[in-house]
Amino acid sequence: MNATAVELVAADGVRLRGRQWEPPSRHRASVVLVHGFGASSTDGKLVAVAEALVEHGHAVISVDSRGHGSSDGAATLGDDERLDVDAAVTVAGPAPVVVVGASMGAIGALRYVVGAATSSVAGIVTVSCPARWTLPLNARGVLSAALTHTPPGRWIARRWLGVRIAQPGPRPAPPLELVPEVGCPLALVHGRADPFIPVADAELLHAAAREPRRLELVDGMGHAFTTESIEPVVTAVDWVLAQE
Secondary structure: OOOEEEEEEOOOOOEEEEEEEOOOOOOOEEEEEEOOOOOOOOOHHHHHHHHHHHHOOEEEEEEOOOOOOOOOOOEOOOOOHHHHHHHHHHHOOOOOEEEEEEOHHHHHHHHHHHHOOOOOEEEEEEEOOOOOOOOOOOHHHHHHHHHHHOHHHHHHHHHHHOOOEOOOOOOOOOHHHHHHHOOOOEEEEEEOOOOOOOHHHHHHHHHHOOOOEEEEEEOOOOOOOOHHHHHHHHHHHHHHHHOO
16 A cells, blocks of 8 residues: 655654555545654554555554654654644644554644644544553663663664654653543553553543543553554544544
């Protein structure tokens, strides 16, 4: 399935690059896919989700978040990424538009929806979203903290992962404080086998969110976009559209 290259400029001037997929026939809706840390719009798992959505009649756009892939700028782990989401939503069409964000992308999507003065999105789907700023006390959690919060870690991320990370500043409000402010339908998808974010985080977010809200916990699904997440994401997008 062919994708078209796109180039956008965020509100703060950061140049973003990504890809756009069009369904072969009538559009049902447009979906903005927002990847997680270390991924990009060319990541195979994201592409699989995009192609499944296109098969269901949706147009899809995904940009490399700042500091990732072919885009400029530096990653802020979900904070300034709200501007990247805004840029993609602005050019997504036709309406209605649904934003689907995974992990870091879910944080950026929530921050965009809550912080936007006006937003045309029909709803939001989060995948593997944390509730608080905590990481598991295991090897993966320690590695993630080292990569993102230490100078040697950021050097390794740039050198080996191709991710340029901004120096950390004051932490903004965590997702648990954002979801009560979301004023559109919110669907949460979370894997029961997620090694980074426990199921309890998804349950906390769901409990704090306004109606209409939806939670799907997926057996065998790990973190962010995976093969097991494809069907739940497509179902969640359909649920959001049914709330209109």
